[in-house]
Amino acid sequence: MAAISSAETPLPVGEVSRLIGGWIDRLGAVWVEGQITQLSRRPGAGVVFLTLRDPSHDISVGVTCYRQVFDAVADVVTEGARVVVLAKPEWYAPRGQLSLRATEIRPVGVGELLARLEQLKKRLAGEGLFAADRKKPLPFLPRLIGLVCGRASAAERDVLENARHRWPAVRFEVRNVPVQGVHAVPQVVQAVQELDAHEDVEVIVVARGGGSVEDLLPFSDEQLVRAVAACRTPVVSAIGHEPDTPLLDYVADLRASTPTDAAKKVVPDVGEELERVEQLRARARRCVVGFVEREERGLAQALARPSIQDPHRMVDERADRLDALLARSRRTLGHLLDRADSELGHTRARVVALSPAATLKRGYAVLQRADGHVVRDPGEVTPGEPLRARVAEGEFPVRVGTDTGTDTGTDVRGDV
Structure with missing residues (x-):
């Protein structure tokens, strides 16, 4: 019902603000779309404040929500993101200010897609598919490398050319499959499983060039992630560019920022390895030469000792000392025997003198x-x-x- 007023009986501003608040309360909860321009999340606060703006009409409105409502989408919603908010309009009568109290926030477009991927990522991580202890080490020089990529793609060319430039004798088993679209996931999964069953394949590279989030969506598919997690062969993910991180990067045994980087990580550089071998050989040669020179110096010092130069000298010295000791012992023993004989003679003379026979x-x-x-x-x-x-x-x-x-x-x- 319209408020009754006239020029003689006008309504006060406060009354008008109160009436507007009553009309807004009867509006109920509505879905509102807009762009987040300001975001305030104070540590420890239970309420989050943000500003929702309509770029086409240059209108903004303040939004408040409980922290748990915003935390549900906090990983994919930041300033500048477009969202859809289920909110109850509120009118603050003392200031004449309109605000929204949100009970649900949903990302729009890419944001919604990222939100679903984030939920899938958390669920798979909770199952332990991304755990570091599940990662398998790559062989130093694989006999055969499996490559899953698009037909005649730049990713295939980057991997093959860079790998053969680093190690000309490298061999590849290539599987060309669609890397986007509805048929990408089943064919990529089939190619990975075929290469994993191949006895000679020692590492598998899944490569694709850059693209939008929607283009890279097949490499975040749950079926593909679980297929890679079940592989016995180490898998290298080389999807998109450095900022792109599909879920395949988390489950793979090694993540490469680009297909070119994958070739560098899978195949050693023959020039670098030859240089490393030369360095090791030089180091071994220095060690051996140093050991021989050290032993030669020790041998020379040993040969310079008098006991080595004249080995009989020590024997002669000991022989002279032994002769002196023998002569001394003979003299000592002779003196002892002479003294004992003299004492015996004196004793015998005394005995004879004292004997009754005498x-x-x-x-x-x-x-x-x-x-x-x-x-x-x-x-x-x-x-x-x-x-x-x-x-x-x-x-x-x-x-x-x-x-x-x-x-x-x-x-x-x-x-x-």
Whole structure:
């Protein structure tokens, strides 16, 4: 219903702003298309602010949304992107300002396509198809290289010419297939599987020149990505130019920025390898020559030693020392024997001098009773008792007699 007003009863500005807000509230949620010109995502804030502009009419409107709404498309939506927004119009009466509160944001055209690819990328990455530990190393010099590319394409020419320039003996097994359009995915998948089953193919290169996002879309197809992930042969992705990154780049064992770069990474440069071999040979030669010269110097130093120049000198010196030691030992032993002989002679003379036999030789005799007891006192014997007289040259029997002319009254007489 229209508001009642006249020149005599005009409506205040605030009332008009309030009425506009009521009309806008009755409008409900609408889909709005525009271009993002300003984007504000404050760290930690739960609300995202952006400005949506209509380039054809040069009109802009502010949009607010919760952070989770914008995060759903944050990977593919930036400033300058065209989007479609489901939003509820809101009127801020104190300022008379129109804004939109968005509940859903969708990219338009390429943006929508990139959003779908980003979702597929996250899903495949969650399955581990892009994991680094799944990557297979490339052979140093493959016997046969499989090449999947368009027929008579610049990509095919770049790969073949650069590879043969680097290594003239390189061999290729080429599969020409459509690289865009509805038939591209199944034929590329078939070509990759055929080359993977080939026993002599040691690496597969999938190459295509640059193009738009739509042209490169077959190389982000889920069927192709899974087919490459299942290959036992290492796969090199050489799609488009440096900024182009289809999903094939993530699942391949090696990503090349261009087809020319793929040829450089797959085939070694014969000139560089020859130079590396020459460097290794020179290094080995220097090592061997240095080792021989070092050993020669050591040998010369060893030969310069006196023990090597005159080897008998040490033996002669040791022989003279040995002779001196033998003479010294003989003198020492002779002195020891002479001193021992002298001591033995003196000891023997003392023993002989103290021996009873020496006493007997001076004319003394030893009387022994029948039991062998030596008579030391005349009172030990009785008259008529037989005794034995021991002299220096032998012994003889005697008998104890009676001598009246002596005080003892005992006389010893021999029985000879």
